[in-house]
Amino acid sequence: MMTMHLCLSTQIKHLRRWRQAFPNGHIADSAKEFSATGPPTLLWLHSIDPDESRIDKSIFAIRAILPETKIVVISNTPSQQEALLALNSGAAGYCHAQASPSFLQQVATVVTNGGLWIGSELMSRILAATEQLQTSEPNHLTLAQLTPREQEVALAVGRGISNKEVAQELAITERTVKAHLGSIFEKLEVRDRLQLAILLSRDTLPEDPTQSHTYSAFPG
Amino acid sequence: MMTMHLCLSTQIKHLRRWRQAFPNGHIADSAKEFSATGPPTLLWLHSIDPDESRIDKSIFAIRAILPETKIVVISNTPSQQEALLALNSGAAGYCHAQASPSFLQQVATVVTNGGLWIGSELMSRILAATEQLQTSEPNHLTLAQLTPREQEVALAVGRGISNKEVAQELAITERTVKAHLGSIFEKLEVRDRLQLAILLSRDTLPEDPTQSHTYSAFPG
DNA sequence: AAAAAAATTGTACGAAGGTACTAGGGGGGC
DNA sequence: GCCCCCCTAGTACCTTCGTACAATTTTTTT
Numbered sequence A, B: 001m002m003t004m005h006l007c008l009s010t011q012i013k014h015l016r017r018w019r020q021a022f023p024n025g026h027i028a029d030s031a032k033e034f035s036a037t038g039p040p041t042l043l044w045l046h047s048i049d050p051d052e053s054r055i056d057k058s059i060f061a062i063r064a065i066l067p068e069t070k071i072v073v074i075s076n077t078p079s080q081q082e083a084l085l086a087l088n089s090g091a092a093g094y095c096h097a098q099a100s101p102s103f104l105q106q107v108a109t110v111v112t113n114g115g116l117w118i119g120s121e122l123m124s125r126i127l128a129a130t131e132q133l134q135t136s137e138p139n140h141l142t143l144a145q146l147t148p149r150e151q152e153v154a155l156a157v158g159r160g161i162s163n164k165e166v167a168q169e170l171a172i173t174e175r176t177v178k179a180h181l182g183s184i185f186e187k188l189e190v191r192d193r194l195q196l197a198i199l200l201s202r203d204t205l206p207e208d209p210t211q212s213h214t215y216s217a218f219p220g
Numbered sequence C: 001a002a003a004a005a006a007a008t009t010g011t012a013c014g015a016a017g018g019t020a021c022t023a024g025g026g027g028g029g030c
Numbered sequence D: 001g002c003c004c005c006c007c008t009a010g011t012a013c014c015t016t017c018g019t020a021c022a023a024t025t026t027t028t029t030t
Helices: A012-021 A032-036 A055-065 A080-088 A101-112 A120-132 A139-144 A148-158 A163-170 A174-188 A193-204 A209-217 B012-021 B032-036 B055-065 B080-088 B101-112 B120-131 B148-158 B163-170 B174-188 B193-201
Strands: A005-008 A026-028 A042-047 A070-075 A093-096 B005-008 B026-028 B042-047 B070-075 B093-096
Touching (some): A012 A042, A012 A101, A042 A055, A042 A101, A055 A070, A070 A080, A070 A101, A093 A101, A139 A148, A139 A193, A148 A174, A148 A193, A174 A193, B012 B026, B012 B042, B055 B070, B055 B080, B070 B080, B070 B101, B080 B093, B093 B101, B148 B163, B148 B174, B163 B174
Parallel strands (some): A005 A026, A070 A093, B005 B026, B005 B042, B042 B070, B070 B093
16 A cells, blocks of 8 residues: 655745655645546645635645545644644644654654644643643642642742752752752652743733633533 | 554453454553563553543553553543543543454554544544634743744743753754754843743743643544 | 651762854845 | 854763652651
8 A cells, every 4th residue: 555645835945854754755736636646645735824825725625626635734834823723624634844754754654544643732732721621720739739848949949040049048958959849849740840830830820711711612 | 663562451351352453462450560571562551430440540650660651541431531531641542442453453553653542523622622722822022032943942941841852843953952042041031941931931821741742643 | 655747968870951162054135 | 255144963061950879857647
């Protein structure tokens, strides 16, 4: 079962990586001419300017001609908006046009096997958003898991200062700061001080009331 | 590259289809005994009663022992709640335990290629609900000072990932990531990645830092 | 009083982060 | 042509971080 790759693009110079990934792949301007010579297994749609050409229109047009063909959008300027738009329109994948050849090949493998490929940022955002609608109890609970001293350390680190500076501030040794941090990481299930700061900044910031209605879309 | 399949289940009678799909796969009660004989490539976790055993606990436990192993949850009583729970806990797939052997094999193919398998209903639901959520724009004043590539790096670091992970994501070397970060620190007048993350989190929508390699897949 | 939890500090070491110096290719402006 | 910026990347070096073995003292709980 030979996979035929076809890439629709008007900016061939930006397809160096794709060419490397699929040396036998075709590149064209329009999908029409290829509907006769046998439909491609996988169609790569190159999005150059997300503002100019609405990607959903292109996807719908292609699916009308080639209903069996999987569509992967590769974008020079990837954005989560465009990704969601593409996926909602029926695309099976969305990734950076300048991704490495091996990366592109992996996307191809997943998609040809009936998969759908989404960027990690978007995916984690989606999962994070959907998680909240079932377990909405963040804020105070985070710091409440910690002992008083651990809270002090956590808040200090959350301000972006080093272990040495925290030690000075709390009048303890750097080693003790590290000890507190160790148990903080464990309790809050974060990898390091960076993720701790992110976690804290999320929970200490006021919530945006405009986003509450989005979650109601999941009844269960 | 032989794939080793291991299925954890206490209800072997319900695994007829799985056995057909992977005749050479192993079935066991616990993952521990297998950590010695070489870790399995793909671990199928059989969820019999979603109310009784919280699937997330099992997944975390397995990931602690077998960090490299991909986990697919197969459930006798699939639900979207359980699916979300499983995926958020780090599972790479979720499907019906009584799915056809060829279906299970397809799931295996996608997941072993770095994909994440989600049911199509759940996925479309997620996409629909998340579409309008993508509105808030990050911190223009801050990010506008950076070049496009620097912005990508900054946002990635703002999600709490390491230089190595950023490098993988942007398909560049770790050294280049460091180079970008150097100029980012200078431009935004921050000391390190920690202060950068804090600066970004002031105006950027926070995300879940636990997942770094999530890609999604479902059957069209 | 005994047990448990919290707070403190030590040494040592590998991993990760950040910087200094360097440098080549590409693109745009002068 | 030249200059400057952007993106890329290599080696080297030092710092910081996180955690592995600890241990001691104080406070709280049972």
